[in-house]
Amino acid sequence: MTQLKLAIISNESGFFQPLNTSQTQTTKPTIQINITESFQTMDGFGASFTDSAAYLLDQVLSNEKRDQVMKELFDAEDGIRLSLIRNPMGASDYARTIYSYNDLEENEVDPEQKYFSIAHDEESIVPLSQQALEINPQLKFMASPWSAPGWMKTTGSMKGGQLLEEFYASYALYFVKYVQAYQEKGIEIFAVTPQNEALYEPFHYPSMLMKAPEQVVFVRDYLKPAFEKAGLSTKIFGYDHNWDRIDYPLELLDNAYDAFDGIAWHWYGGRPISQTRVANIFPDKEIHFTEGSGGEWIPAFEPAFSNLMRTGINILRNGSQSFILWNMALDEKNGPTVPGFGKSTCRGLVTVNQATKDYELTLDYYGLGHFSKYLQDKAVRIDSQSDVEGILTVAFLNPDGSVVAVVFNDNEAAEECRVNLGDDQSIAFTLEAKTAATLLLTV
Missing domain, CATH: 2.60.40.1180 (Golgi alpha-mannosidase II)
Structure with missing residues (x-):
């Protein structure tokens, strides 16, 4: 009954x-x-500890309020049981500075990654990730870069440009060292994507154009072999971009089927049916939804909440094993953002007021909670x-x-x-x- x-x-x-x-x-x-x-089978629901989000939660809030909001995010009883975090590998648009894990002076290179370091993340991102894992031991972690270090690229900068082929092997090693460095902190990286929004190349924040043929070669010939050589079981999800270009993931799987574990999607263009269209051709590959942000372009409350619920249901009905929104937290001005970014209109799961040192939970928190709060690990x-x-x-x-x-x-x-x-x-x-x-x- x-x-x-x-x-x-x-x-x-x-x-x-x-x-x-x-x-x-x-x-x-x-x-x-x-x-x-x-x-x-579901892998989880969550958001991202961007540099901005981690700073606000860890350094603006008091220890007491930080611990309180972390429970509201990750605890099954007192919160919404978030179960999957997607951390940027280096700076994204939501960071206080532009940084990678191997920043060098002009004209310097480090193909052997001797100077690789996650010291930046040890300030707030790693401690918050560890705290979240203590609250929810089933928590999984993904990672995505917005850009390779500037010295590896055609622009010599983390803004725009493409990865130089001469550094493909070095960049694969960069990924290996990232996964290993997080392992040493007790944080297993469940999966990575080779590049966030690989077809979008803005020049006012970290970005890197990586066309499908380039991603095929990088992952098939360098990244996957580097993971295997290092004994890493970390999965690789390709594309990591909008629903409106199914030609890109199809090209990846046509030419490097064994190198990719699945395809990652965003919601800033197209429709979620694209997930199913690719899955119908490659049914053995995983589907993951890795980024969608709420913001001022959809006024709160209605239709913003409706959009989140409607789209979330369709994402899951189209086979996704995850549903990840964007910033875990932003401030009262929708920041901080990298210098020169301009006006931000995104919204986090939490709004941290830098003036009052207090926070509030947004409609995105509650909308995501409708999916995440009562789902156990390995729900089907x-x-x-x-x-x-x-x-x-x-x-x-x-x-x-x-x-x-x-x-x-x-x-x-x-x-x-x-x-x-x-x-x-x-x-x-x-x-x-x-x-x-x-x-x-x-x-």
């Missing part, structure tokens, strides 16, 4: 409120969940179907046998909803317009 353990909702009126439900007899459920039809997505237009849903089976269903009413009016797990018992409730609900069920 289906039993409801808990149900919470979030909308413009409030977050994580109790949802009134009832158990009724029904033969025509609005939402049918089938635990016998399974899909991807199962089939869920809605027969009401505008009622979006995704469901998961936890290892302990419980079922988590996330439901979002994307309509302009309240809807009567019923969830059926296949027996003669249904959970019935009313879901207001633009409202998300998470139900924890046992069978």
